[in-house]
Amino acid sequence: MSNAxxxxxxxxxxxxxxxxxxxxxxxxxxxxxxxGTLRPAGEGLTPPAPLDPATAAVLLTxxxxxxxxxxxxxxxxxxxxxxxxxxxxxxxxxxxAAFALALALPDLATLSPGTxxxxxTAATLILQVGSLTAGARYRLRGPGLRGTSTLxxxxxxxxxATIWQRNRAGFPLGVDLVLCxxxxxxxxxxxxxxxxxx
Amino acid sequence: xxxAVPADPPADSPPNAPDEALDGALDGAPNAAPQxxxxxxxxxxxxxxxxELATCLAATGGAPAYQRxxxxxxxxxxVRGRAGGGGAKFNLGEMTVTRCTVRTASGQVGHAYVAGxxxxxxxxxAVYDALLQDPARADALRTGVIAQLAAAQAARRAEVARxxxxxxxxxxxxxxxxxx
Numbered sequence: 001m002s003n004a005x006x007x008x009x010x011x012x013x014x015x016x017x018x019x020x021x022x023x024x025x026x027x028x029x030x031x032x033x034x035x036g037t038l039r040p041a042g043e044g045l046t047p048p049a050p051l052d053p054a055t056a057a058v059l060l061t062x063x064x065x066x067x068x069x070x071x072x073x074x075x076x077x078x079x080x081x082x083x084x085x086x087x088x089x090x091x092x093x094x095x096x097a098a099f100a101l102a103l104a105l106p107d108l109a110t111l112s113p114g115t116x117x118x119x120x121t122a123a124t125l126i127l128q129v130g131s132l133t134a135g136a137r138y139r140l141r142g143p144g145l146r147g148t149s150t151l152x153x154x155x156x157x158x159x160x161a162t163i164w165q166r167n168r169a170g171f172p173l174g175v176d177l178v179l180c181x182x183x184x185x186x187x188x189x190x191x192x193x194x195x196x197x198x
Numbered sequence: 199x200x201x202a203v204p205a206d207p208p209a210d211s212p213p214n215a216p217d218e219a220l221d222g223a224l225d226g227a228p229n230a231a232p233q234x235x236x237x238x239x240x241x242x243x244x245x246x247x248x249x250e251l252a253t254c255l256a257a258t259g260g261a262p263a264y265q266r267x268x269x270x271x272x273x274x275x276x277v278r279g280r281a282g283g284g285g286a287k288f289n290l291g292e293m294t295v296t297r298c299t300v301r302t303a304s305g306q307v308g309h310a311y312v313a314g315x316x317x318x319x320x321x322x323x324a325v326y327d328a329l330l331q332d333p334a335r336a337d338a339l340r341t342g343v344i345a346q347l348a349a350a351q352a353a354r355r356a357e358v359a360r361x362x363x364x365x366x367x368x369x370x371x372x373x374x375x376x377x378x
Contacts, residue, residue: 009267013267013268
């Protein structure tokens with residue numbers, strides 16, 4: 001073991017990696033297919049502060065040695081834990097990241113929106129917010145939703161609807177967003193339209 | 199927690215494991231004692247059977263309270279070689295490896311990578327690795343378990359080598375017979 005790569009890890013990951021990763025993958029899949037629906041994730045997980053169980057579960061499920069992760073400075077405390085359990089590499093350039101982890105909405109324009117030849121290479125932003133049951137209410141429309149649905153989020157900036165509109169305008173390019181709070185997650189794929197509800 | 203590993207170098211440990219051919223080949227710095235000591239015990243633990251490890255642990259104070267951080271889990275590792283020892287790298291083949299990481303109640307983190315699929319061996323080896331970093335138990339384990347396991351393994355290797363040596367055909371002997 002070389003000193004340069006010693007990781008300070010004191011907390012476990014999934015107790016049952018196969019079952020729990022599959023359950024969490026299903027939750028993310030469902031949330032992407034039905035934007036804004038709340039799904040449980042990460043029950044029983046004990047991630048390092050400041051990560052919530054749902055955030056940690058999504059990372060353990062999606063991130064591996066083939067993906068580059070960009071960490072928002074506020075989430076840097078989870079770096080060693082993530083490196084140990086996911087074997088992932090990190091990047092300082094948001095545009096080079098396949099996954100971005102943040103505790104406050106970063107500038108979406110700095111993340112990779114994919115290319116017209118390969119829109120699937122766009123970044124997925126995993127954003128931990130204060131709550132998914134209280135806070136500002138948003139009206140969602142788009143594929144996967146019959147009519148509209150509403151989503152409450154505490155922890156997004158006041159002008160989130162405008163920010164998201166810019167992301168939505170580039171479709172099929174754009175960033176996908178997974179929102180996590182506590183042991184709940186939901187997702188806003190790039191195809192969804194978001195308006196501020198009264 | 200891992201950063202605590204080199205903090206208490208075991209002064210009485212051998213700087214190099216004499217029976218480790220690989221260690222000798224890799225060893226450039228003679229006074230990297232903590233790393234070498236740990237490399238030695240990890241290699242001894244990786245070669246010891248799960249039953250051996252369990253018996254020895256029970257005889258030297260038993261297993262501590264610990265938590266699994268990762269695994270035990272099995273996977274494939276690509277073994278790479280170099281032609282002639284210094285040539286271009288090539289993939290020799292994949293081998294099955296089981297790894298485990300545990301953290302004891304006293305805060306030490308132990309790792310183990312063992313060949314094969316024996317999850318119990320990997321877990322016990324990781325517990326040993328953590329205990330061997332614990333100053334309170336390291337000395338007893340090093341002299342009571344690691345030294346004995348290393349001696350037993352060396353004896354087994356010597357026995358295999360002796361049996362193999364007995365079947366060696368001495369081609370040069372015939373040449374010697376002719377010339378003498």
